[in-house]
Amino acid sequence: MTATDTALPATDGLRSEALELLRALTSAPTADFHDGQYEAVEALVAGHRRALVVQRTGWGKSAVYFVASMLLRARGSGPTIIVSPLLALMRDQVSAAERAGVRAVAINSANQTEWVDVEEQLRADTVDVLLISPERLTNPRFRETVLPTLLERLGLLVVDEAHCISDWGHDFRPDYRRIAGVIATLPAGTPVLATTATANERVIADVAEQLGAGVDDVAEGSQGGVFTLRGPLARNSLRLGVLRLQSAKQRLGWLLTHLEALPGSGIVYTLTVSAAEDTARLLSEAGHVVRAYTGRTDAAEREQAEGELKRNEIKAMVATSALGMGFDKPDLGFVVHLGAPSSPVAYYQQVGRAGRATERADVLLLPGPEDPDIWRHFATASMPSRAKADAVLGALEAAGGPLSVPALEARVDLRRTPLELLLKVLSVDGAVANVKGGWISTGQGWHYDEERYSRIAAAREAEQQAMVEYERTEGCRMKFLVAQLDDPDPASCGRCDSCLRAAGQEVWYPTDVPTDWVEKAESGLSQVGVALEPRAQWPSGLSRLGVELSGKIPREEQPERGRAVARLTDLGWGQALRELFRTDETGRAVDAEVPAALARACVEVLREWDWAERPVAVVAVPSASRPRLVASLAEGLATLGRLEDLGSLELVGEGGGRGGNSAYRAADVLHRFAVGPELAGRLAATRGPVLLVDDLCDSRWTLTACARLLRQHGAPAVLPFALAQTG
Structure with a gap:
């Protein structure tokens, strides 16, 4: 173990208290601190320091911040905020905290239906640890209504996987750049801990500099007042x-x-x-x-x-x-x-x-x-260019009001993922802002730092x-x-x-x-087509959105494994499909019948499909944006396959779009479709599988909801088919 400054003198009482918490956290009555763990805890709790811990996976970095959090809480401090990059990490940490009696909650994209309850707990001060994704720092509502109050009474700020802060880290994320600004505004004496298992000297120096913003040197040999702890990285197993x-x-x-x-x-x-x-x-x-x-x-x-x-x-x-x-x-x-x-x-x-x-x-x-x-592809995609930034800023300025990502996507020559990444970069740099209704230009402009991006x-x-x-x-x-x-x-x-x-x-x-x-x-x-795996479980939180469904989807209501011709991102058929699903200059979908070449590809997919039983009929998913495309696809497949054309489901409601997490997407489509009387009669007489036809498969919830309706009305099996899958 090496450290760049000298920790505070050991305090027997603090160590005993910390050791008791560690043993509760690990459920091991004989557990003891690894080299450096207690020193990091002591620097945070007794010294209210800013600390950077670089240790290999499995060393116990999470034990440091959970133990420090509870010691600080016992001394009257407010809750800990842990900025964590992955949902898997949050789930594991919340479970581990609960086992040790730590009251931990999370706010992230996977639990939107719980946000109101979490915020009420925070106001009541019944939360010890709050885990948030870095994306929460860009969310207007969280940033303006929740974060300021939290920061005023914050006990400890933890930045997990801190190499993400640095341009030089292998997994740099634009949203993490906001953390340096948050750190600089913390009240004096608020301890901060950054942890990572993967940082070289350049990344360590960069992160330490950001951690030390606004802090005077307080120990001989320290860098910006940051206590830096580093251990050996070799993995002997x-x-x-x-x-x-x-x-x-x-x-x-x-x-x-x-x-x-x-x-x-x-x-x-x-x-x-x-x-x-x-x-x-x-x-x-x-x-x-x-x-x-x-x-x-x-x-x-x-x-x-x-x-x-x-x-x-x-x-x-x-x-x-x-x-x-x-x-x-x-x-x-x-x-x-x-x-x-x-x-x-x-x-x-x-x-x-x-x-x-x-x-x-x-x-x-x-x-x-x-x-x-x-x-090279990913390196290029993640690096903003002057031309791309100018195009996005120009489109936002010309709009005169907020633009959603889909609307903006229709105005610039950028696909969804790189566009969203660029918006994050521009947002952190202050050139754009995420507001209710979409994105706007702040009017501050944007300087393309060519020298910086060349170095990166x-x-x-x-x-x-x-x-x-x-x-x-x-x-x-x-x-x-x-x-x-x-x-x-x-x-x-x-x-x-x-x-x-x-x-x-x-x-x-x-x-x-x-x-x-x-x-x-x-x-x-060499197989043709892309598999569409059936969903087997309803997302959590549907009841909060007025849908009383939960747990596993009954097998008798599920579709079979489906097929799409290709992904929109594929190099082969992807190009033809992207052209088919283009939008015009106003952002509206271009609706046309299925081109002959794509029709032949559909036939090839059906020919290679290893279904247990051949379909006998076709049902179309109604489309508000591309009715000609879906109708021509369903009619063409029925004719070519000599299948009975049963018509279409009915569109009975308006959807809220494709945004939101899984619960919102499922709730959005579950009440949009219905089986009309004529289709119900035809389904009741059907004696074989039904081919369910749609143009574009995104979250799979539309196909899941429609297949459920068909199964409930007598279809013995449902085989989903789509021209394209997103991603």
Whole structure:
């Protein structure tokens, strides 16, 4: 353990009190503090300091802020605010806090229906710890009505995964930049704690500078008054390896062959959402018990999947980086990467999920030749350009009033995700503001800091080159990783494939890829269409929105597994579909019949569909924006497939749009559709599955609600079909 200044003299009474809280938190009557834990607690509680803790995953950073929070509360301080980047982390922390008697609540996008209750608890001072996502700091209502009062009586501010603050951190997030401004306005003597497991010297210096804003040096050798605690980063339980294969089908063939032989349950990381979903599908079809987990996975489904992995009910989660910081499964047995992250630091962060409470965990990287192209794509997408910023600001200024993201998207040449990221950057810089009704220009303008973004781009390129060097190194891989994090004493691990080769021993992982499994992988990759997985559970909070549904969706009301021609983001059919779903200059949808080429693609998808029973009829989902498109699609499929055209469901209400979390989206569509008398009669006479046809599948709640209606009116099975899936 190293620290950049001297902590306060130990106080026996404080240590005894802290140790009692630690043992309650861990449910371990003999637990004791790890090196540095108590020193960090003492700096916060006795010294009201600002502290930066850089320690490997599993060291116990959360124990520091929970213990410090309760000690401060016992001394009359207000609640702790923890800024946390991921919902998985919040759920785990709230559960851990409750077990120790800490009154913890969260405000995030997944529990919108609970916000009013949480705010009432805060006003009544019955909350010890409030966890918020960094995005809450950009929310106008929270920022203006909740945050000011909280900050006046704040006991402790915690910034978890603090590397996100820094431009140089591997997972920089624009919303985190607001935290520095919040810290600078805190009342004197308010302790602040920043924690991370993945920060090199440059990131540490950057974060420490932001933490120390407005604080005079108070200890000899300190930097801006910030107590910095740093420990060794090497993970002794991990066996690292790299296996270079030539193609995606060979990498998938290796996984299909060897997944079950990996220890325990674990994570298979991919670089893209499509890769995660396709890999999970192929593994499932081969008999492996896996789940997909991406940024597109609904919050309720994420929580369910996390629980299944923690209980070892599945062999692997096939995930993007959406499953990373904060996911807590100490006995995770392996991490496999299909494609390399863009930096050794990001890679260390992801593999650090494994082996926290096991003697051994296996970590294998299967890099792909396409990795550098993917790195460049994401690096470009996350970096604002002058032209993009000018286009957004110009559109907002011309509008003369608030514009929603969909309306703004129709006015600038930017897709949804990069547009939302750019709006965050502009918002933090003060050029735009999120108000009721959408986004507005503040009139302050925006200076494009070309020098800053050039430096960041150069740093990202250097990180990418370092990742290539990690793949190719003949030296110890663990030593290479921790050296990238500026570990002061990196040493060879003796366990990775490079160390084993140097000792004349066989590598720990199998290298064979049987031809038959490569062929199965190739066949799976060439399938036409995208699977639409049926929803199995209603989102929590529906009752607060006037819908009395909860828990699992009865199997007799669920649709079967559906199909879409392609994702809007796909390189192949995605381009034709994006053109089909374009909007005009006013933001209105362009409505046209299905083009002949797309019609042929639909037929190919239906031909390759492995349904248990062929559909006998077609029902259309009514569309307010593209009625011609949906009608022509349903009629064409009925004619080509010689299916009975049963007509359309009825549109009986107006929806609130596609925004909001899962509960709002489900509530939005559940009362919008109805089965009319004529359709009800036809359904009652139907003796086979019904093909449910829609143009665009986004959250899947429309297809879920419509399938439920059809099943309730006699359809023996419902097969959802859409032209495109978003994402």
